[in-house]
Amino acid sequence: MSIPELKKIQQLWQLDWEMISVNTEYYTHSFHPYSSKYVPQIPNRIISALSLKNELVLDNFVGSGTTLVESKLLGRNSIGIDINPLACLISKVKTSIISFSTIQEVSRFLLNLQSDILEYRKNARSVRSEFVLAKLVLNGKLNSNITKWYHPNVICELHLIINNIKSIEDPYAKDFLKVAFSSLLRSVSNSKSGFGNLMINKRAAPKERIFERFSLATARMLKNANDFSKAASNSDVKVLNGDSRNISFIDDNSIDLICTHPPYMAAVPYVEYQRLSLWWLGYDLSSLDNNMIGGRRSRPDTPQRFFRDMKRALLEMKRVLRNKKYCCITIGNPTYRGKMWELNQLIKRHAIDAGFTFIKEIRRGKYHSTMGKMKEEFVLIFRNE
Ligand SMILES: C[S@@+](CC[C@H](N)C(=O)[O-])C[C@H]1O[C@@H](n2cnc3c(N)ncnc32)[C@H](O)[C@@H]1O
Incomplete structure (x- = not known):
């Protein structure tokens, strides 16, 4: 040496x-x-x-x-x-x-998603989310393991978000949004907080404003990705x-x-810690x-x-x-x-x-x-x- x-x-x-x-x-x-x-x-x-x-x-x-x-x-x-x-x-x-075009693509995505979510919320007053859920599971569009971890309304919004993400063409924007989505899954579930492994909290109140939480997580990530891109080699x-x-x-x-x-x-x-993300992302x-x-x-x-x-x-x-x-x-x-x-x-x-x-x-x-x-x-x- x-x-x-x-x-x-x-x-x-x-x-x-x-x-x-x-x-x-x-x-x-x-x-x-x-x-x-x-x-x-x-x-x-x-x-x-x-x-x-x-x-x-x-x-x-x-x-x-x-x-x-x-x-x-x-x-x-x-x-x-x-x-x-x-x-x-x-x-x-x-x-x-992160490129400027990806930032634009992600921002456009959030705007379009917002109108889908508002539409869903309007209809949700007349159609019970339990029925929507049962249909999704029955048609193989949702892993039935997921259903006990979330309030039905939460699953419906999460499903709408991930379905929209899947239809994005720009591969980086798609992966970026999948990470934003996945980062949220534990905190909007009915699992007990403060525990590493997943445990149901039977008394958990249904989480609300899922789309808003997702938008906020995505906006924070966009800012950090932009700062990282400027600092990185x-x-x-x-x-x-x-x-x-x-x-x-x-x-x-x-x-x-x-x-x-x-x-x-x-x-x-x-695998236990990440079960919700692994399920949702297939x-x-x-x-x-x-x-x-x-x-x-x-x-x-x-x-x-x-x-x-x-x-x-x-x-x-x-x-x-x-x-x-x-x-x-x-x-x-x-x-x-x-x-x-x-x-x-x-x-x-x-x-x-x-x-x-x-x-x-x-x-x-x-x-x-x-x-x-x-x-x-x-x-x-x-x-x-
Ligand atoms: C202690 S974690 C690494 C955490 C990392 N330093 C970080 O900051 O995120 C160990 C990692 O080893 C991975 N792992 C386990 N078996 C592996 C294998 N056979 N080949 C490659 N990775 C494996 C696990 O998936 C896990 O992500």
């Missing part, structure tokens, strides 16, 4: 990693809730210190695209991979430069819906930095849960599957990373079946077995993030020697 490189790395250790009062919602980071997002300052610091402008950063567990947003702001090209199509949709929208971002255990589509020795944040073995039920939940690393959480073989899968992912990470470049993995220690699993130690061992050289572990304790019950998180830094 050269002296300037060593200095740069040592400066990294000296930073305050607790970051208790940092803003994590700037630019497009606030677009959509995502279970166990990491604070954007983690990839920002790692990318700034351990890569150069125009180099290529990989996040092979990209989630909602935090690493990619920071790469684009810092002038690095990036590739994000996730097995979850919802994660890919969010990541794409968060990292795209013109570096390239690729988002791929794929499986980190096999990334044969990436060449050997082609990546300059890996900055990633894998699932926390049995700690975050992604994704297949059960195959996703079967294929996801750390999915099917309650099975007795969860730890074995998790480590087997992570070993495969680590070997792929080692293969694609250039020599003398860094691999940074953020991980926390979950509790599974009453036992705390020291994933920082276990992942470290598996990364060393895969051929990485361990450099440093940064511990974060009282941090402010969405990690729920876990009290600490680690950034593990390896080098490909």
Whole structure:
């Protein structure tokens, strides 16, 4: 390691990693809730210190695209991979430069939708929404699982919104509006708030003004996308819906930095948390849960599957990373079946077995993030020697 490189790395250790009062919602980071997002300052610091402008950063567990947003702001090209199509949709929208024509298209869409909604509300006084709903389910236009999570009137408005979105031709405007729509689904449902997993609140009052909430979310996103587009570099971002255990589509020795944040073995039920969005957007939940690393959480073989899968992912990470470049993995220690699993130690061992050289572990304790019950998180830094 050269002296300037060593200095740069040592400066990294000296930073305050607790970051208790940092803003994590700037630019497009606030677009959509995502279970166990990491604070954007983690990839920002790692990318700034351990890569150069125009180099290529990989996040092979990209989630909602935090690493990619920071790469684009810092002038690095990036590739994000996730097995979850919802994660890919969010990541794409968060990292795209919004054009004036898309802003116009989205604004026009809201105006047209408003007249459809007003028309619906006028008719809803005479036609009971329960009947409309029953017809939609019967004609296969609505997943029947959805019906218990919303008041019938809410479903009718949501259905009108998503149906209109589906008819948009501009692919970016369509994805943008899908993310705005999806970001709302939990807050207008009858689920209990304050709980990660979905639980019915039997006493929930029906939510109102769904279209108005959607318009507001979209307007906020337009502003943030516009600000992001002005601040971002013109570096390239690729988002791929794929499986980190096999990334044969990436060449050997082609990546300059890996900055990633894998699932926390049995700690975050992604499919459960995102069920409403996955249903409404028409994704297949059960195959996703079967294929996801750390999915099917309650099975007795969860730890074995998790480590087997992570070993495969680590070997792929080692293969694609250039020599003398860094691999940074953020991980926390979950509790599974009453036992705390020291994933920082276990992942470290598996990364060393895969051929990485361990450099440093940064511990974060009282941090402010969405990690729920876990009290600490680690950034593990390896080098490909
Ligand atoms: C901890 S989250 C990443 C969150 C991300 N850092 C963010 O800020 O949004 C882990 C991600 O790994 C994804 N994942 C699970 N199994 C995967 C696999 N086999 N291949 C690729 N991604 C996978 C999950 O879908 C989830 O989005």
